[in-house]
Amino acid sequence: MAKKNEGYLSAKESRRISRENRRITNAYEKQRKRKNVPESEYLTEMRDPNNAVEFDNLHTYFFTDAGTVKAVDGVSFDVPTGKTVGVVGESGCGKSVTSLSLMQLLQRPQGQIVEGEIRLNMGEKAYNVVKVPNEQMQNLRGNFISMIFQEPMTSLNPVFRIGDQVDEVIALHDREGLSKEAVRQRTIQLLEMVGIANSQGVARMFPHELSGGMRQRVMIAMALACSPRIIIADEPTTALDVTIQAQILDLLRNLKDKINSSIMLITHDLGVIAEMADYVVVMYAGRVVEKGTAQEIFANPCHPYTIGLMASKPVVGKKVDKLYSIPGKVPNPINMPNYCYFKDRCEMCVAGCEGEYPCEISLSPTHKVSCYRYYDKTDKGGDR
């Protein structure tokens, strides 16, 4: 029964790990809690001024007592201004951690960004979010980045009225010193904007009096309160019915154009991605395995994982006898293999797969894939 002891840690070993972790995380925390940090420390340059956010080789680790979990392990992609980027992957692949890294809302002190840059375009200047200290981060959240959470049922406070909760966001980020009445007026405006008919009445209601779709609308209203440059929508429709999902997606699309911001849409539903996204990023076990425009990814999926993901979901109107299912399971995040993470589940392995993790191959200027199957194709000029 050697199998049973796999992952077993002695108390001594566990203590050693936890001491070590504390040493590492304390150093990071000290860095972040400093007061009066000069702006020059976190000022940076965008690689492309048309991008709203650039993730560059982001590594987010969780230092747990059982070992270091590499939740995000070298993720790079861009979110262009005014576009929607869809991030797809199974649960536990690091989609949400990527977005939480941008918001600096990781569970501290275990969760830390250990390497890489997240560049946030703020108009005249650009910040490296990774180095922004806590006090400055308060100004970025809400004003420049905001987030719509997955579960509208649990992300509203049950003991406050809807109007008060939206008011709070506006008042907190308000720089003009609005009066109470003006704040409330703006709240009503926002609620109307997200399509709540009885906005005056709803503002006086408690969250439990609203349906799931209405609550999600309130969450969207809160996220849009300060016209952020980038909206992170973390599975905004997963908990909702198809008909309500259609309403919410319609709403998000229209509002994005109205306030000219970008959306980073995190979901595992490929249908939603196809409908909403301009660019698609496919993640697997903390890494980006494939990225490109929506047309490229859906017309010509290249990574075996993307192909498997698409084949495993039944599509209305396309009859198949047996669904494809990806064999095996996701590797243990504490103990990642040193070869391609997908190799053990892959049915299209080639000779090179034994080697180290494949680097990114460009199939077209926008379409990139991390797989050994395409290594030789790029040598011929990569004209695919």
Place this chain on the structure above:
Amino acid sequence: MAKTEKKTGNLTIDNTFTPVTYDPQYILMVNKLKKYFPIKGGMVSQTVGYVRAVDGITFNLKRGTTMGLVGESGCGKTTAGRTILRLSGGKTGGQVLFNGQEVYDLSHKELRALRTKMQIIFQDPFSSLSPRLPVGEIIGEAVREHHLVPKEEFNDYIDQVMDNCGLQPFHKARYPHEFSGGQRQRICIARALALNPEFVVCDEPVSALDVSIQAQIINLLKELQEKYQLTYLFISHDLSVVEHISDTVGVMYLGNLVEYGATEDIFRNPLHPYTKALFSAIPIPDPTVKMDRIVLEGSIPSPANPPSGCKFHTRCANCMERCKVEAPEQKEIEPGHYVVCHLYDK
């Protein structure tokens, strides 16, 4: 005409239905089944109203086939499934004939025997398994209780059931928390199938799982169906999954079955305005397809106070004056394709 009228205060329940006679090709016959939940209120907890969770549904289910039940949340899909299995107390009205036997007429003892024939797989594999029992016990408890196999064969039997559902024999001594979501759902399936049922209600068995795991579980359910000639009632809000697995589909809205028929007929030619809107809302994983979507305004009305006439008239694009006062009857448009809508009156 069997007519029973219950009277509670000023609340009357209309319980008129024509009894059906048993047809042996159907394993399950549901006729005007109703399940109301009382709303208690006032000083002495009187019944002040009813939540009409299931409000007269009628369908027949052939042996060895799968029927999908779709609809928005709160439309009564789950209650329908549970009421058919007699899992939520008494019914309010109608008939449920399982193999020609009225499920609600059985005595306690007879019902116990019938329980091995009809099973349920619950929605959430994280909360439907007892955290204090090892997996072998979870699966075997009911087998032992019903004396299905002799004592000496018990262990082999459980091993075989687990093997059928893709679990390893050494999993038997483990506890549910040691398993992933997909494996837990396999345990739930093994638990249901250990009793050799004929009919299984699958209440959203894949909605809590990841896409790639979903495919595994759906394939498993289909394999087992072929192997043991099972009949499924597959409750789900995921229309693409329902289309994949079902032979017939029923669409529910606010406690009513608004459309019912063979899967191809329903998906190729949806008739009821609600079905049309529901199907147009399915996101298609192809960015080149641009959909003309019928967006339903507002949300589902309260089942405690449903609209008069046709319950869908408040959100219907083709609403007529007649719809507001008169409730439509179920009509057969094509052979085996039923719809409840005034638009198709001749």
